[in-house]
Amino acid sequence: MTDTSARTGRRWVPKTRGRTIVTIGAASALALAGAVAVSGNASAATTLGAAAAEKGRYFGVAIAANKLSDSTYSTIANREFNMVTAENEMKIDATEPSQNQFSFANADTIVDWATGNGKQLRGHTLVWHSQLPSWMNNLSGATATRAAMNNHINGVMSHYKGKIYAWDVVNEAFNDGSGTRRDSVWQTQIGDSYIEEAFVTARAADPDAKLCINDYNIDDWSHAKTQAVYNLVRDLKSRDVPIDCVGLQSHFNDQSPVPSNYQTTISSFAALGVDVQITELDIQGSGTAQADKYSTVVESCLAVSRCTGITVWGVRDSDSWRASQTPLLFDGNGNKKEAYDAVLAALGGSSGDPSGGPSTSSATPSGSGNPDAACRVTYAVSAWNTGLTTAITIANTSSTAIDGWSLVFTLPSGQTITSGWNATYSPASGQVTARNISYNSTINANGSVGIGFQATHTGDSGKPTSFALNGTACSIA
Numbered sequence: 001m002t003d004t005s006a007r008t009g010r011r012w013v014p015k016t017r018g019r020t021i022v023t024i025g026a027a028s029a030l031a032l033a034g035a036v037a038v039s040g041n042a043s044a045a046t047t048l049g050a051a052a053a054e055k056g057r058y059f060g061v062a063i064a065a066n067k068l069s070d071s072t073y074s075t076i077a078n079r080e081f082n083m084v085t086a087e088n089e090m091k092i093d094a095t096e097p098s099q100n101q102f103s104f105a106n107a108d109t110i111v112d113w114a115t116g117n118g119k120q121l122r123g124h125t126l127v128w129h130s131q132l133p134s135w136m137n138n139l140s141g142a143t144a145t146r147a148a149m150n151n152h153i154n155g156v157m158s159h160y161k162g163k164i165y166a167w168d169v170v171n172e173a174f175n176d177g178s179g180t181r182r183d184s185v186w187q188t189q190i191g192d193s194y195i196e197e198a199f200v201t202a203r204a205a206d207p208d209a210k211l212c213i214n215d216y217n218i219d220d221w222s223h224a225k226t227q228a229v230y231n232l233v234r235d236l237k238s239r240d241v242p243i244d245c246v247g248l249q250s251h252f253n254d255q256s257p258v259p260s261n262y263q264t265t266i267s268s269f270a271a272l273g274v275d276v277q278i279t280e281l282d283i284q285g286s287g288t289a290q291a292d293k294y295s296t297v298v299e300s301c302l303a304v305s306r307c308t309g310i311t312v313w314g315v316r317d318s319d320s321w322r323a324s325q326t327p328l329l330f331d332g333n334g335n336k337k338e339a340y341d342a343v344l345a346a347l348g349g350s351s352g353d354p355s356g357g358p359s360t361s362s363a364t365p366s367g368s369g370n371p372d373a374a375c376r377v378t379y380a381v382s383a384w385n386t387g388l389t390t391a392i393t394i395a396n397t398s399s400t401a402i403d404g405w406s407l408v409f410t411l412p413s414g415q416t417i418t419s420g421w422n423a424t425y426s427p428a429s430g431q432v433t434a435r436n437i438s439y440n441s442t443i444n445a446n447g448s449v450g451i452g453f454q455a456t457h458t459g460d461s462g463k464p465t466s467f468a469l470n471g472t473a474c475s476i477a
Contacts, residue, residue: 044350048329048340049082050421051349053389055302058083058309059347060122062280064319065089065109072334073315074113082454083165084114085122085279085311093131095156099148102155111163118387118418118454122279122311123164125171125214126153127198129184137185145189150201157205163385166210166277168247169202170195176217179228195232196241203242214247214279220259221268230269237272245275250297251313253284253325258293263300270306280313282320282327283339291342294329298346374398375467375474377407383461387454388415392434393477394469395448402443407434407451408468414458423451 045051052059060083067073077084088094089107096102114121127149136152139145157167173182173195181187186194195213202211213233218226229246236243246269252258259265266276278301283293301307314320318332329340341351378393396402409432411417416429423434440449467474 044348045421046344046350048080048344048347048349051344051347052309053082054349055347057301057307057347058120059343060084060120060309060311061315062087062311062313063110063114063315065106067315067319068109068113073319076315076330076334078117081119083120083122083309083311084110085124086110087314088131090123090156091125091131092128092136092152093133096136096152097133099135100151100155102159104159107160111160115163115386116456118389118456120165120384120387121160121163122277123156123160123167123209124279125168126156126202127169127186127194128171129182129186130172132185139185139189142190145185146194146197149186149190149194149198153198153201154205157202157209161206162208164206164209165384166212166245167202167206168214168279169198169211169243171214172216173213173232174215174218174225174228176225179224179226196236196239199236199242210244210275211242212245212247212277212279213243214249216249216251216280217256218246219248219250219252219262219265221261221265222259226265230272233269233272233274237274243274245277245308247277247279249280250278251280251282251322252293253322253327258283258296262297263303266300266304266307270304274306276301276304276307278307278310281310282313282322282325284322284325284327286326287338290326291338294339295342295346298343302346375469375472376477377467377469377474378477379463379467381461381463383457386456386458388457388461389454390452392451393448394443394451394474395477396443396445397475399445401445401447402470404441405436405443405449405470407474408432409434409464409466411455411464412457412460412462414460415455416457417453417455420453421451422449423453425453 045054048059059081061077061081062085063077064087086107089110094106095104111121136148139148153169173184173187174180175182181192190197199211202209213229215225215229217223218229220226233243233246248265269276278297281297283290283297285293298310301310312328314328316330316332316334317323317326317328320328329337329343331337344351374397376395376397378395380391382389394405394407411429411432417425417432418428420434422440423437425432425434434451443449467476
């Protein structure tokens with residue numbers, strides 16, 4: 001995102017390099033006190049992050065470090081989202097205020113919060129014309145400017161190596177209207193080659209991170225600026241320059257609405273062999289009209305397999321850089337708006353209980369289940385950094401229905417459940433018992449039920465070695 005005074009209308013399975021992240025049914029992390037259940041329909045996730053994950057995408061949010069102490073803010077962020085972008089804390093003036101003197105305290109606050117709650121991170125941003133410290137804005141000559149650019153990329157990326165899913169390496173390199181290169185210090189002092197060099201440097205600094213070019217007002221396929229970015233990406237890909245993704249900021253308002261060809265733009269970039277990420281989404285408005293526009297954006301992303309995720313640029317309307325336009329999914333009090341419901345529905349989720357939030361539960365099996373039921377457990381793990389998600393299928397392979405069930409297993413040392421869905425989990429670590437919720441208490445003969453959870457880990461993301469359903473050992477698929 002650029003400086004607010006200059007802009008009036010702008011704008012999971014995530015595929016990573018070197019590590020596999022297959023997030024299935026992930027719910028956002030919540031502190032556990034005993035057993036945690038996510039209320040809702042057995043076949044539909046009840047939070048944005050969980051619903052997006054079931055579609056193979058992420059749903060993220062921009063976070064400000066100084067707002068994490070606000071319990072309403074942090075609770076919503078923790079519950080709803082599974083990807084985090086630092087709103088300002090990783091920008092150039094924040095991370096290198098004086099030449100070669102790096103400052104990471106505020107960004108570390110966000111990174112620690114996100115990783116501690118099992119979330120992934122996008123890094124924003126490394127090379128940009130705005131929010132530059134004065135020393136950088138005053139650089140002169142290609143040699144000095146190139147050295148400063150590369151040193152900044154290496155300094156920031158090495159500090160966060162292995163912790164960032166994707167970086168906005170180059171941000172807002174093109175002018176509106178004509179689609180010409182912006183006269184930044186990088187362009188004027190280094191020339192056209194700075195973009196390519198930035199990506200090459202970034203790949204060497206962290207080979208496992210996705211590398212993106214990010215810009216606003218590149219949502220409309222007919223615009224000259226969109227075509228300019230498209231042509232750049234096509235050129236970089238043709239020469240094997242390491243670029244993995246294009247970020248569409250997608251800041252929409254009355255002057256810059258969601259274009260009718262938005263999906264065409266996404267699919268056209270994807271056809272170049274890069275992922276597309278919607279990186280800073282907000283849409284001016286309220287009520288049904290705003291909700292419909294949000295639905296269009298989400299549906300457009302879901303229609304293109306390489307559109308890997310969506311990030312909204314703030315939690316509540318009051319947190320937005322355009323607060324007067326009420327552009328986000330939660331109002332200033334933290335209540336879900338119509339736009340939230342529309343996004344969740346577009347992702348295939350369900351609001352579940354009236355509050356839509358997680359609840360503690362002491363649900364237990366009825367005790368009348370078949371104690372000798374034959375069973376089979378399929379247990380898939382998707383891990384990254386210090387987090388993981390699971391997708392667990394409990395199959396009843398007997399000829400008799402199971403009425404009320406509990407599944408017992410032991411987590412590897414260091415794993416701690418932070419949230420779960422379609423079951424209650426107690427305790428959060430060690431030997432865990434997953435118990436049915438009222439809506440999925442029966443497993444029909446030759447039927448199955450799907451459950452899962454999100455957890456943190458300290459290095460061992462392995463699977464339990466055995467499972468028992470209602471006291472009877474299960475086979476493992």
